Amino acid sequence: MAIAQFGVVVLDAPDPRALAEFYADLLGWQAGEDEEGGEWVEVAGPQGQKLAFQKAPDMVPPDWPSGERSQQFHLDLRVARDQIEEAEREALKLGARLVQHDEGKRNWRVYLDPAGHPFCLCLC
Missing domain, CATH: 3.10.180.10 (2,3-Dihydroxybiphenyl 1,2-Dioxygenase, domain 1)
Incomplete structure (x- = not known):
């Protein structure tokens, strides 16, 4: 229980x-x-x-990917594979900052929100 x-x-x-x-x-x-x-x-x-x-x-935002002020946690947000480019454009327009592109090697991209918290757009 x-x-x-x-x-x-x-x-x-x-x-x-x-x-x-x-x-x-x-x-x-x-x-x-x-x-x-x-x-x-x-x-x-x-x-x-x-x-x-x-x-x-x-608040002091994490310094991702540095270990000095680790991310502590992050949000994984799912995005359809054929919509990742559009999702990225919209996230950037809203104020996100891309900090790690997948370069076709992984199924996620890492961003910082406007307050500095990391989150990922993950392909589903």
Whole structure:
């Protein structure tokens, strides 16, 4: 029997609203209202999935791929193989930064979101 149920992944951000809107646009999800005086914003997916963003004004982003400030975790987002180029263009337009291209050798590309958290667009 499980001790707990999975709830939500929470990312620290200097500006929770801006990062929530980035991921809402990237995933086609819905950003909710600011909670706790702008300290917390959730983004909800069509099947109830959630990402949350909490205010961390002194957040120091990871220095990927350096080990000095490791990534600690990252999000893998699935993209259809025939849509990867379009997905990359849209992610870059939203404010992501490409930091590792797959160069045809792997099935993923690594980006940093506007707050510096790494995420991957993975071919499915």
